[in-house]
Amino acid sequence: MKITDVRAMYLRLPEIKSRTDSSQDALIIEVETDEGLIGYGEVDSCPSVAKAIIDAPTSHTQVHGLRSLLLGEDPLQIRYLWNKMYQGTLYYGRSGAVIHAMAGVDLALWDLKGKALGQPVHSLLGGAFQRSIPAYASHMFGFTPQETAERAKQAVDGGFRAVKFGWEPFGRDAAEDEAQVRAIRNAVGQSTRVMIDVGLAWDAPTTIQRAKLLQPYDVFWLEEPVPPDDLVGYAWIAGQLEQRLAAGEQECTAQGFVQLMDRAKVDVVQIDMTRVGITQAMVIAEMAFQRGIKVCNHAFTTRLNTAAAAHFLAAIPNALMLEYCVEPGELTQKLVRSDSVLEDGNVRVGDDPGLGVSLDREVIDKYRI
Numbered sequence: 355m356k357i358t359d360v361r362a363m364y365l366r367l368p369e370i371k372s373r374t375d376s377s378q379d380a381l382i383i384e385v386e387t388d389e390g391l392i393g394y395g396e397v398d399s400c401p402s403v404a405k406a407i408i409d410a411p412t413s414h415t416q417v418h419g420l421r422s423l424l425l426g427e428d429p430l431q432i433r434y435l436w437n438k439m440y441q442g443t444l445y446y447g448r449s450g451a452v453i454h455a456m457a458g459v460d461l462a463l464w465d466l467k468g469k470a471l472g473q474p475v476h477s478l479l480g481g482a483f484q485r486s487i488p489a490y491a492s493h494m495f496g497f498t499p500q501e502t503a504e505r506a507k508q509a510v511d512g513g514f515r516a517v518k519f520g521w522e523p524f525g526r527d528a529a530e531d532e533a534q535v536r537a538i539r540n541a542v543g544q545s546t547r548v549m550i551d552v553g554l555a556w557d558a559p560t561t562i563q564r565a566k567l568l569q570p571y572d573v574f575w576l577e578e579p580v581p582p583d584d585l586v587g588y589a590w591i592a593g594q595l596e597q598r599l600a601a602g603e604q605e606c607t608a609q610g611f612v613q614l615m616d617r618a619k620v621d622v623v624q625i626d627m628t629r630v631g632i633t634q635a636m637v638i639a640e641m642a643f644q645r646g647i648k649v650c651n652h653a654f655t656t657r658l659n660t661a662a663a664a665h666f667l668a669a670i671p672n673a674l675m676l677e678y679c680v681e682p683g684e685l686t687q688k689l690v691r692s693d694s695v696l697e698d699g700n701v702r703v704g705d706d707p708g709l710g711v712s713l714d715r716e717v718i719d720k721y722r723i
């Protein structure tokens with residue numbers, strides 16, 4: 355079997371709001387073979403840049419577009435192809451959008467391998483430690499505590515036993531932050547896990563002050579309180595915080611995650627399949643396991659991301675929870691159908707070959723650029 359085409363489809367909602375909400379567009383990857391099989395992947399990055407990285411013509415031996423590196427290759431040799439893409443983009447790659455684009459191809463290759471061998475991806479990864487992964491409903495904060503509380507209530511009524519809220523308007527004012535978290539706790543009751551994604555809004559001393567203020571509301575983790583490069587700040591926070599410290603969505607390399615674990619001292623690493631890829635994610639999860647660190651996914655795009663995360667988290671011994679984006683946009687809710695489905699607050703990983711996903715052509719036609 356040989357790869358005959360690699361395509362990147364850019365889909366975008368008609369109106370892009372000025373929010374930190376990556377569910378407003380999507381970049382879907384298709385890897386096609388001479389046997390007619392197609393593998394599907396996704397990239398969460400700057401979509402038009404990641405698309406250019408796939409389509410670019412060769413410039414020299416260390417500056418290729420990904421498509422030109424993949425054409426004619428055997429799609430089943432995934433680790434080999436990861437290395438070929440890494441070496442063939444070395445001059446402009448090694449991190450950022452190039453790794454994001456490689457991650458999207460990597461997901462498509464795992465999907466393709468599963469389809470070719472008639473196996474679900476979790477089985478190819480070594481087998482499922484769990485078939486049903488506790489999920490949390492992941493939201494943007496409402497602009498008022500009332501709006502946030504309504505969303506939290508809806509999640510719990512829908513069967514979720516864990517909720518997360520993140521980003522603006524959180525982080526700007528101590529009293530408003532406390533009001534937001536109090537509203538969530540009051541809405542969900544005592545037995546629901548509540549996570550807060552600070553969205554990089556604080557510095558290290560502010561994090562310690564606000565974390566104390568939030569202690570009565572039993573926050574399970576505080577996520578990304580400070581900028582991702584402030585490793586010293588993270589380590590200082592980690593030494594004092596009562597709550598768990600979570601981070602990882604800004605990272606896309608194994609090296610970046612080693613820094614987060616060993617220098618920043620986070621308690622939970624969050625790996626985005628569409629920015630890291632399954633091949634690297636398995637390596638990172640093993641390093642986390644050796645350090646006694648729990649692993650979650652990060653996913654705020656389509657159900658393809660969620661499905662890839664379900665297969666990955668099922669196949670590692672140190673999975674904690676699955677992030678399940680509940681933003682209402684059609685790209686999140688309708689573009690991808692998956693056999694890894696939400697049941698009573700858990701995602702049950704599917705058994706269809708590959709990632710078990712299919713695309714809705716009507717949604718593609720509606721939003722494709």
Ligand SMILES: [Mg+2]
Pocket residue numbers: 520551577578603
């Ligand atoms: Mg986050």
